[in-house]
Structure formats: structure tokens, C-alpha cells
Amino acid sequence: MTAAPWDITLLAVDAAVAGSAMALRAAAALPEAKQMVLAPGEASPEAPEGGRALHVKAHKGRFLRPCPATRHYRCCGYQIVHIGENCPMDCSYCILRAYFRDRTLTAFANTGDMFEELGRTFGRDRSRLFRVGTGQFADSLALEPITGHTREILGFLKGFDNVVLELKSKTADLSWLEADPRPDRVLPAWSLNAPEIVAGQERGTASLEARLAAARTCVAAGFRVCLHFDPVCFFPGWEAGYAAVVDMIFDHLRPADIAYMSLGSFRCLPELPGRLAAEGRELPLYMLGEFTLGADGKKRLVRPLRVRQFRFMAGRLARHGFTRGLYFCMESDEVWREVLGRTARDLGGLSAHLLDAARNRGGAPSCSWTTPKP
């Protein structure tokens, strides 16, 4: 083991981006890692000492993509800015396990190409609003101290009033604040979970306390934050666990500090449990829930249990005065109606609703619910 950040013992940089600002920043941030430049077509070797490799390369495809939602469930309309792949943390429920076969971290250093594409899209019609985020194929901020990726993006986005950027993370990294972004166009966001899940199922993530303290720092700097309970896990004692973390939120934040909050029940590709077993991990209790195969081909908790959990959480949040800005990630109209008494369509469409909440303090009062069903 080395003391390198995230145990990164190899920095492999493609020759095409060897002179990029990101490559230079990464080299400076990883002085103890083995550093090498890869010729075109050359594969990144194994990282020494059982550590991880960070591969800094150019991304060839599109940088802006729609979130991979399905038509069967209500999607939030978030668009992904593709900054890299894989995550140095390790959560048993992580979807990235299904996407990426190895532990190599990838960061895309051709930010010039990215800004050109984003500039074209965002600049074409400045009255068109965008809610974008970087945390889909990677944690938004896990590599920020090494790559400075987010700081570059924030600098670029200063010229686009029509774009709100959500930075979703399980770290407590705030180095991106150095870019001095517009507080009304950036939404720092944290994923939260019950303390048992954080302790037992997340490796390398910041503590709940640290995440919420970071959120409070952002609020003090004028930002509003987003919180995501995704995945909400069903395990013996979940009520106490989720009650504790909801209560903890409001030890740090006021309801008005939160632009919106999502609840997403644990769902996974059916092969995920087998992958964990292949890694020699005992199947976590929450993966033994009562699952059904959803219309999107993913396993999800059987509906009455999801509804029970969502009602519990919505009720607990309401007790703290958080009565608007709650939404469900990838849920059906049935679940929306059962928990909140209305559907995403009643809110004017989830995408529009969240865009409104993201841009406007106070969100969209006309289309928020007030009292969750008991």
C-alpha cells in the first residue's frame, strides 16, 4: 500500500493529451505514482503494488448525453457531461460495477473538444435551459484534487447563464470552490444513505457527517445543495437508519437550503449479486429484499415495500419542514400517486419541475406537494 490518493500507483497518459493542463496537474498531484506516456494504441499496464491506475486520455465520442433512463419510469431529464469513467470508491450497490470490468480510473483530458461541443449545444439557443451533471459514469468530485476537471468546467460554464451544473459526490471535496463559480448555477449534491449502509456497503466514501458539513459550507457560500437517497435499501432496521440520517440532514441544513432531493429504491441488473459473490463478498442483506423484475429489466423491490419506504421518508422529511422538491428517481406514476398523491406529470413534467427548482430559489411552489400521504 502507498499513501497515494485513492491508492493510485500508476498515471498513464495518452500521448495525444500528454501536454494537456489536466495531464500536468495529475502528474504534479501524483508524485509517487509511476508515470508513463502511452503511444497510440498502447494499453495501460497493470498498476504496480496492487494499486490503481489513472488513465488520462482523450474522449472520442460525444460529451453531452441524456441520462440512460427508460420510457417505463419517470426520468428527471438530467443530462450527463461525460468527464471520465469509474470511481475510486467502492459501493456494493454501484451500477458502475456492471459498466466497467476493471478498476482503472479514466479522466478525459481533451477539455478543448468538450468545451467546443458543449459551447455549440448550450450556445445555440440561450433561452433553452439545461440541467447537467458529471456524476453518472464517475463520482463528480472524487478525482478533482488530481485532475482539476470540475474547476475547468466551472470556468467554462461562467459564460452560460442557461446551464445549471449539478456536482454529485460521496466525497467532501470542496476544491472546486477555488474556481469561484456562480452559486446560482451550481448545485453541489451529495448521495446519502442510512448509517448502516454507509458503514457496511460503501468503501472509501466520506462520512455522512463530512458530507453534510461540506453541504453546509456550500450553503454558507451562497449555494443551494441537492441530496440524493439513491439507493434506498430495504434491510432489517431500515426505518431507524433512514430516520437517523434524515434527522441528521436538518442538524446541518434548513429545508430552503435544499434545491431538491431524490429518492431512488435500490435496483440492479440481475447479475450484480453474482458479481459480488465472484469478488468473494457476502451478499448484503439489502440485496435479499423481495425483488421483482421491472419493465427496465432491472431488479427492484416489490412495489408495496418501495411505497412503504418512500412514505416513511417523505413523512420524516415533512416533519422537518421539507415539503417540496422531493422526487423519485425512475418510478412509475403509480408510486408517485401512492406516496405523494400526484404524478410527475401533475408537476408539469419532472424534467421541467427540477429545472425550475434548480434555477429558482423557492422552487416551483405551484407544483409542489404539501402533505405526503401517511
Place this chain on the structure above:
Amino acid sequence: MQPLFLHPRDLDLDALHLFWAAPPDAVLTASLATLGQTTPALAFAAEGRPILAAGARRALALRERRGRTLAAVVLEERDMEPDLAALPQALRLGAVYLASNLGRTVTDAMAVAAGRYFVAAGGPEAFEALAAPRLFPEGDRRRALVGQWLALPPSLDALLASGNLPLGAAGRLAALDDASRQALAPLFHAVRWSRANLDNALTWLVEAARLAGEPPAAILGRCGALDLPGRGLSPNDLAAGVLAALRRARYPATTTLEARFASLSRAVTPKGSKARLSPSQGFEADAVTVTATARSPQELAKIAADIAAMAAASELPRLLRVAHEDDPA
């Protein structure tokens, strides 16, 4: 090799190394009566009585024929491969017995019986080195399964022999603790388990126990499965009932939904109707699917009338909302 004529009653036919010894069948008895003994038995010289190494069925059959002796050849160390000759006597006897049975069809229970002998005589390594290569052709998956089975208590061997437990479940059974296996014993004795059924049953039981934070025996005690064997059910109904009880223990919410749906759809569907109602996939939507097959205009008209009656049934709204948690059936 020396020929010997042994009196069958002088031989120990219950010796452990004769692990496949069985009573002679009618064919062997008749052949001995008409042709006499055509193949000699094998024996080792020993202090006192010689030890029969192979030919127990012939010896048993000849015991019934007054005055008949058993023809045997005595194996001596110099007749054997050096590796075999160097073995301790118990292992050498087992290896010779297996070699003398070469070509015989070996059932799972026979393989386990042989395995038990070798493990007792020389540990699991002796089974792997001496018995397994003589029992299984290269690549036979039963080799590993028998190895797993040998880690189980010998009391389960009779259930393998009777066909109640399949060899393929060895790994699953070995993963249970003693208390769980004991709690399951009445079900092992009452049901002829297929591998798939036993896999499901044990998976549900163990997972329900993990979720409840209780031992599997506690779940088994209250799920109702143990009450079923005494009820005079047919073997199929008994197996289905046991599986259903364990599935209910593992999936209480899902099985409750299924039961609610079944009961409400019975109430909604006219008697004898060909129209069938089924829930949405995983009860995700507040919807039912109606399926029916018609072979004539009259049948179709009847189905249409049945569907109209279903639409008017007072229970239909509850059926459509069956997955709502606040609508208990």
C-alpha cells in the same frame, strides 16, 4: 498366486472393506447351482483366517449350499504394483476391492459408501488419491460432489441411497449447520427432492433466516412446512406444499400479493370462464391482463359476456389496486 478353498462360513463377510457387499441375486444363485463357481474370489493371507478381498456375494450364496467351498486366489505383495503393496492394509484392501469391481455401474450411493471407507481409513486424501480415480472417469463432475458429500454426516447417506436427496445438493447441504440439517430431517425423509427443488427450498430457508436474524430451524418451525408430512398428501402435493411454505417465509410481501390477486380474481371471474386474469409484471402497474382463447364465434361471444361481467364485478377495483399497501384484502 496360490489357489485356496475356503469355507464361506469362516469368512468375515461384514468386513468394512467389502463396502458394496450385497445379498446374492437369483441369477448368481442359479449360476452357482448349475455351473459352479466360474471366477475365483480374492483373498489375503493373514494370521488366523484369510481375509476375503473380493467375492462376498459368491461367498454369501455358497453359504446357503451345504458343503460348498469358495475357490479363491491369494494375493501376495509380490503380485501387486509396488505402490499398492506399500499401502497400509485397510487402504490396500479397499483399493483391491474397487479394482475387482472395475467396470461395474457405480451409483451415487455406492460412490459415497466407498468414499466413507477410504476417508475413515486414510482421510480425504486417501479418497482423492486411491478411490476417486477408480470410481470416476476423467472429468466426471460427480467426483467433486462425492467429495463434498463426504463432509456431511453419514446419517444422510441412507437418504441418498433411497433417492430422497440428490448428490448434486451436497454443497448446499454441507453449507447448512448441524442444527438446520436436523430440523430439516423430517422433510428430507418425507419428500423425494429434486436438485432444483432442494436448491430453492434451502435458498429460501437460509435467506429468510438471514433476514430475520434467526437460525433456519426457527423459520422452519413456524412456516408450517413441518406440519405437512403427516397430512396424507400425495408426493407431488407434499413437495409443492413444502416449497410454498418456505417461499412464503422468504417472500411474505410477494406471496401475499399473489394470494390476494388469486382470491380477488376468482371472485371477479365467472365460474367456468375461459378468460384468465393475470397481474402486471411484478405488480408494478395498477392493471390486469385478460387472456382467452376462442375456437368458435360462440366461444368468443361467451368470453365477451364473461369479460363484461368481470368489468361490472364489485371486486374489480380492489383487484386493480391489489398492490396498494393500504388496501389489505
